[in-house]
Amino acid sequence: MIRKALICSLVFSLMTLQLPSCGFTNPVESLLSPPRLTAEQEQIYQALQKAAGSQISLKYPKSGERLSAFIVEDLDDDGSDEAIVFYESGRNIADENPLRICLLDQTEDGWSDIWDDAAAGAEIDRVDIAKLGTNPRTNLIISYSMVDGAEHAAEVFHYDHADGSLTKNLSVQYSVMALRDLNLDGSLELFVASAAKAPAPAMATVYELGENGHYLPPSQISLPDAFTDISRLVYGALPTGRGQETIPAVYMDGITGATTVQTVVISYRENSLWLEYADSADRFPNSARPGGCQTMDVDNDGEAEIPINTAFYGYSNAPERSPLNMTNWYVCRNGLLMQKYSSYYAVQEGYVFRLPKRWEHCVTAVPENEEIVFYAFDTEKSGETDEPVLLEPLLRLTVVTDPIAADAMQSEGYILLRQQSSRYYLGRTESGSRALSLAESELVTAMRYLS
Numbered sequence: 420m421i422r423k424a425l426i427c428s429l430v431f432s433l434m435t436l437q438l439p440s441c442g443f444t445n446p447v448e449s450l451l452s453p454p455r456l457t458a459e460q461e462q463i464y465q466a467l468q469k470a471a472g473s474q475i476s477l478k479y480p481k482s483g484e485r486l487s488a489f490i491v492e493d494l495d496d497d498g499s500d501e502a503i504v505f506y507e508s509g510r511n512i513a514d515e516n517p518l519r520i521c522l523l524d525q526t527e528d529g530w531s532d533i534w535d536d537a538a539a540g541a542e543i544d545r546v547d548i549a550k551l552g553t554n555p556r557t558n559l560i561i562s563y564s565m566v567d568g569a570e571h572a573a574e575v576f577h578y579d580h581a582d583g584s585l586t587k588n589l590s591v592q593y594s595v596m597a598l599r600d601l602n603l604d605g606s607l608e609l610f611v612a613s614a615a616k617a618p619a620p621a622m623a624t625v626y627e628l629g630e631n632g633h634y635l636p637p638s639q640i641s642l643p644d645a646f647t648d649i650s651r652l653v654y655g656a657l658p659t660g661r662g663q664e665t666i667p668a669v670y671m672d673g674i675t676g677a678t679t680v681q682t683v684v685i686s687y688r689e690n691s692l693w694l695e696y697a698d699s700a701d702r703f704p705n706s707a708r709p710g711g712c713q714t715m716d717v718d719n720d721g722e723a724e725i726p727i728n729t730a731f732y733g734y735s736n737a738p739e740r741s742p743l744n745m746t747n748w749y750v751c752r753n754g755l756l757m758q759k760y761s762s763y764y765a766v767q768e769g770y771v772f773r774l775p776k777r778w779e780h781c782v783t784a785v786p787e788n789e790e791i792v793f794y795a796f797d798t799e800k801s802g803e804t805d806e807p808v809l810l811e812p813l814l815r816l817t818v819v820t821d822p823i824a825a826d827a828m829q830s831e832g833y834i835l836l837r838q839q840s841s842r843y844y845l846g847r848t849e850s851g852s853r854a855l856s857l858a859e860s861e862l863v864t865a866m867r868y869l870s
Contacts, residue, residue, distance in 0.1 A: 460489045463502045463530050467521055470532040474509025478518060481564075483545030492548050494557055494578040499525050501578060503559065505543050518542070520561070522578070522585050534584040539574050541566045547598055551575070552606050552628030552635070559585065560609070562596060569648075571596065575609070589626060589634065594649045595671075601625065601687035603667055608687065612671060614648045621646040621673070625687055640692045642683060646673035650680060653714050655723035657686060657695060660753060668695060668751075670714045670723040675707065682706040682714050682725045684751045696751045704749070704756060711766040717748050717773070717867055718760070724748035725756065726764060733783040733796045733807025740805075743784050743791065746771070763791060768818045770844060771867040775857065782855060783807050790817040795855050811851035814862065819843050834859060836866055844868070 456464060468475065477488035490503040502523040515537055522534040540563020547560040559576040573596055575589035593611035601608045608627045615621040621642035627635045650672045657668035669685045684696040698705040704727055712726040726748055730741035738744050746764035749756040761774045763784055774782065784793045793814040796807035815833075819825050825843035829835055837844040844866070848857045 456489075459491065460487075463489055463491075463504060463523055466523055466530040466532060467504050467506065470535065471506065471508055471519075471521065475506045478505040478507055478543055480505070480543040480545050483547065485546045485548075490546055490548070490559075492557075494548070494559060495580045496555075496557060497580055501525065502530060503546075505538070516541075520585075524580075524583075536585075539563050539572050539590065544571060549598055549607055550628075551598075551609060551626070553630045554628040554632050556628075556632065558588075558628075560598065573609075573611070591624070591626070595652055597652055597669075599654065601667060601669070610669070610687075612642065612649055612652075614646045614673070615642075615644050620644060623671075623685060623692060625692055627690070635690060638687070638690060638692045640685065640694050642671075643673060643675070643681065643697060645675040645681065647676075648674040650674050650710065651713055653716070653723045655716055656721045657684065657751060658722070665722075668723075670725070672714050674710065678710050679707055680710045680712070681708075696754055696756070702755065706749070706756065709766075712746065712764060715869075717762070717771055722750060724750055724759060727756075728764075731783045732778075732780050733798075733801075735805060741783075742786055745774075745784070763793075763816075765791070765816075765818075768842070768844075769839075769869040770818075771869070772816060773865045773867065775861065775865070777855060778813075782813060783809075785809070789819075790815050792816075795852055812849045813851045813855055814849065814857055815847045817845050819845065834862075836863065837868055839868065839870065 479488050480486055488505050491500050493499065494501045504521045504523065506519055506521065507517045508519060518538040518541060520536055520538050521532055523530045523532050542564045544562040544564050549558055549560065551558055556577050560573060562571060562573045564571050570592065571594065572592045574587055576585040576587050578585050591611050592613060594614045595612050597610045598607050599610060600606060601610060608625050610625050612623040613621060621644060622639055623642055624637050624639045626637050629635050653670040655668060655670060656665035658665050666686050666688060671683050671685060672680045673683065675681050681698050683694060686693045686695050698707065706725050706727060708726060708728050712728065714723050714725050716722065717724045726746045728738050728744040728746055730738050731743055731745040734741040743763065746762050747758050748760040748762060750759050761779065763772045781795060781798055782793055783796050784791055792812050794809040794812050796809050800808045802808055820841045825835065825845060828845050833845040833847040835843060836846050846862050848859055848862060850856060
């Protein structure tokens with residue numbers, strides 16, 4: 420009887436595990452406990468409840484180094500901490516943002532609120548505390564996202580103990596924002612860029628605080644009107660053409676269509692922004708390409724490279740005529756793009772294979788049975804469909820997720836190049852032409868992984 424009861428109980432348990440979740444009224448999120456507060460945070464929270472009421476919910480930044488609803492820092496450099504808390508109140512006041520910011524000061528008796536105001540966005544994106552420019556004061560930089568998640572804004576505050584409040588000294592809207600030493604002078608600048616939103620054009624702007632506490636006249640440059648959004652900022656050195664001299668640069672990938680991006684290169688020197696490169700009708704090549712192909716420092720030399728797709732060697736110049744795209748990587752020189760490397764860029768699989776120089780114009784690539792196979796081809800002949808006449812294979816690359824399959828392939832001569840999470844990156848060099856065959860060490864060196 421006991422055994423039958425246990426079996427019935429087990430069957431019932433399994434049946435209840437399969438019940439549809441729509442029978443429950445509370446979402447999963449409501450079952451998750453908020454982070455446990457420290458003793459100091461609990462004191463701050465109680466002071467906040469005393470000031471704002473008990474019907475409050477804490478709000479947390481979505482990114483950055485400070486991910487707590489409580490930011491405890493010495494904002495006025497007087498040796499004691501202040502606290503910033505982000506919360507939403509249960510009060511419903513018409514035309515007032517429910518997301519609020521409270522400033523509390525530490526006293527002998529604990530914490531007391533000294534300033535409270537509505538935030539400038541629907542959610543806290545991130546919080547930074549930094550000095551800007553040559554001014555010594557500490558700044559609180561709060562970044563927000565709006566209700567639709569597409570628009571962003573930032574506010575810069577400083578706290579003066581004598582005034583007893585946070586003073587907002589800058590408010591900007593942006594598509595992307597960065598705090599960075601753009602000109603390597605030892606101080607941070609606030610860099611923002613905004614995509615084109617009618618009637619406002621696409622712009623990039625730098626804000627820098629002077630010693631007197633006032634912002635220098637902001638430097639602005641126009642970005643291409645086609646930039647409807649900005650997907651990526653990359654920082655790297657940019658050669659000036661004067662020996663080994665370089666300047667820091669911002670490489671910006673802007674979205675210009677449903678599936679396309681373009682790149683501009685920007686520098687900041689002599690308190691001014693400079694547009695070092697942008698596409699134009701009289702320049703070739705231009706940087707337009709599919710959106711997944713991101714600018715990056717593909718060879719880890721400190722300078723970013725811009726990927727541009729073309730047909731693989733042996734095919735016509737139209738990429739669609741080739742079964743695979745070849746990606747050439749370009750660098751900026753004197754306002755022009757110059758080719759540096761050729762590669763196979765596997766966007767979905769997350770790797771770049773840089774082609775050896777000796778493969779230029781005589782090796783192509785085709786997909787075969789979930790592999791990418793690189794072939795030498797007859798440079799003097801072409802097939803009936805204007806495709807290359809393939810000769811011997813030189814290299815096979817593949818990515819598998821089955822560990823058993825990965826083991827089996829290694830027993831067949833493939834080498835495991837990398838294992839990342841559930842992905843196994845494998846390659847096998849083939850014995851072909853002595854001049855074109857690839858050593859395993861060359862293969863390992865030529866691979867660049869993107870995650």
